[in-house]
Amino acid sequence: MNMPKVAVIGGSIAGLTAANVLRDIGCEVDVYERTPQFLSGFGTGIVVQPELVRYLLERTDTQLDEISVPSTSMRYYDGATAQKKGETDASWHFTAYNAVYQKLLDAFGTDRYHLGRSVTHIVQTESGPVAHFSSGPPASADLIVCSDGGGSVVRSELLDVKPKYAGYVTWRGMVDESELSEKTWNFFQDAFSYGLLEDSHVIAYPIPQVSTDGRLTGRHRLNFQWYWNMDEGPDLDLLMTDRSGQRRPVSVHHEAITEQNLTGLRERTESQLGGPFRELILSASKPFVTVVSDAEVDRMAFGNIVLIGDAAITPRPHAAAGAAKAASDAWSLAEQLEMAGGLVGEALAAWEPERLAIGHAYVAKVRAMAEVLQHGGNFPPGKAEYKFGLPRLPHTAAG
Ligand SMILES: Cc1cc2nc3c(=O)[nH]c(=O)nc-3n(C[C@H](O)[C@H](O)[C@H](O)COP(=O)(O)OP(=O)(O)OC[C@H]3O[C@@H](n4cnc5c(N)ncnc54)[C@H](O)[C@@H]3O)c2cc1C
Structure with a gap:
């Protein structure tokens, strides 16, 4: 199978999960991260969803209890x-951002994780997309995965969408x-x-x-x-x-x-x-x-460029699954690419509608939660539709 060469922009949860799962299906992957040093996220808390830790539990020897506190x-x-x-x-289970980040980075390694590389724009050429950076040489690839977060430079270049x-x-x-x-x-x-x-x-x-x-x-x-x-x-x-x-x-x-x-x-x-x-x-x-x-898009695939995680749809935090959405965008991308035998166009055509549906349903859920949480002081204990996690869509096994 001929797998595409991939450039990942942004090396946080979405970017590192994508880098790991795409490399595992045979892609040659490089990650370009804006910050000059490895990320810390200040060690702030994240509620664990299965998608967030799926890579660590399925493909590394990490144990959930090792990186989290149960409740x-x-x-x-x-x-x-x-x-x-x-x-x-x-x-x-509750974990800390940098516990997950460090494990994902350990799994990917640092050889092809390039620090201090801030993307400025991407040019579509006949031989594929090319990412340009504020410093360092451009990177050409068969597929560019943009996981540059809620303030995504690439999203604002491709679409008239800004976080609201x-x-x-x-x-x-x-x-x-x-x-x-x-x-x-x-x-x-x-x-x-x-x-x-x-x-x-x-x-x-x-x-x-x-x-x-x-x-x-x-x-x-x-x-x-x-x-x-x-x-x-x-x-x-x-x-x-x-x-x-x-x-x-x-x-x-x-x-x-x-x-x-x-x-x-x-x-x-x-x-x-x-x-x-x-x-x-x-x-x-x-x-x-x-x-x-929050920010919503109605496209995540643009030729051989995709937006994933917060760079695509940025949700509010109330259902504790923003990072899980980011990770599952990456898993689903690798699964579709593998099913399509490495054909990017075919894979993205199957991938995009499902990811958009999950992202939109999730944003609707967290907005509804915010409405109740921030007004009136009466958030109902145990209400099923406010349970943490990504929504399950009726027409798909994913989500
Ligand atoms: C207050 C708060 C609480 C949250 N709590 C939870 C929770 O409990 N559970 C949960 O699942 N989610 C939670 N989230 C959401 C979660 O933090 C995000 O959804 C998740 O981090 C998204 O991951 P990402 O990789 O898409 O983007 P980010 O984590 O934002 O990473 C983007 C990466 O891209 C890099 N970058 C940016 N611009 C460029 C550029 N131009 N070139 C190269 N690199 C670039 C950045 O440096 C960064 O490393 C919370 C969010 C907030 C704000």
Whole structure:
């Protein structure tokens, strides 16, 4: 079988999963990653979905327990009083971004993972697509897989689509066990916890602690997010303006957050959150803030160029399966290419409609969840349509 030569743009979850599965079916694969150093993702939490860890569990010797923390329930509290409103059985595993990233990178190796290569544009030529970068030589391939994330340069080149602000931001952070009282640490163990408020919600769950080089330390920490409704305008601009006076489009990292905004977070925590939720957020030494956005496309294949993961459809986080969608785009691409005997056009014709359908259904699901989570404080415990994960489409076995 003659498999295509592949250039993957962006080496995170989608890019590394694609690189591994495409190499496994016989493609020659190179990954081009914008950042000059390996990614860390700050070690923030991810709820494990089967698609996210499929490569690690099926094709490497990684054990799920080695990279994750198990849980048995989902708990729903009034965020202001910490009084329990409901609880359901839910056996999720929680991991950290860089635990998954490092394992996927270990599997692919670093020889063909090129750092500091930021794609600027792609040119379609008669002999195939060619990616151009801000530095370094261009890369030609039979297939270019674009997994350059929610702010995808390639997507904005191919389509008139930009991420649309969802009307709220999320404060995020992590707190080590040693930084919390025993009571608060125990309160959050063994569960995914919601703290529900009239116009916002907090989530918290335990994750493994990972060192900066991506290795697990054997200790645990709590991961949290607090979503704040905020219209576009001066308040949002102030929050997203860093210490140097620059208005950041997506995230303000901890070191860059102004004293005024850190004080605002502390004051709002003290006035609105109760008990363990208050202690958790006040204990975070490096909180940071991200705007929540989503983007949808109606095409993912353009000749011999494809968009996958967040570079195609960028979902909000509430059903905890954005990374799983990214990974399953990659798996499905390899499966279709293998079935088509390496013929890119045939493979993409079968691949694209199914991936679009799953992506659109997932965005609809997370938007519906956001509507309830951010308005009214009454997120219903255990409602089937809000269960974490990708939607299962009736006409397909995938999803
Ligand atoms: C607050 C929050 C919480 C989340 N929680 C979860 C969760 O619990 N579970 C879950 O499954 N998902 C979660 N997600 C979603 C998940 O993080 C994303 O869906 C996932 O990271 C998408 O992977 P990706 O590889 O497509 O894109 P990304 O992870 O964004 O990676 C894009 C890569 O492309 C690189 N890149 C960008 N531009 C260029 C360029 N021009 N040239 C070369 N490289 C480039 C970037 O440096 C990066 O490495 C969450 C998202 C957010 C915002």
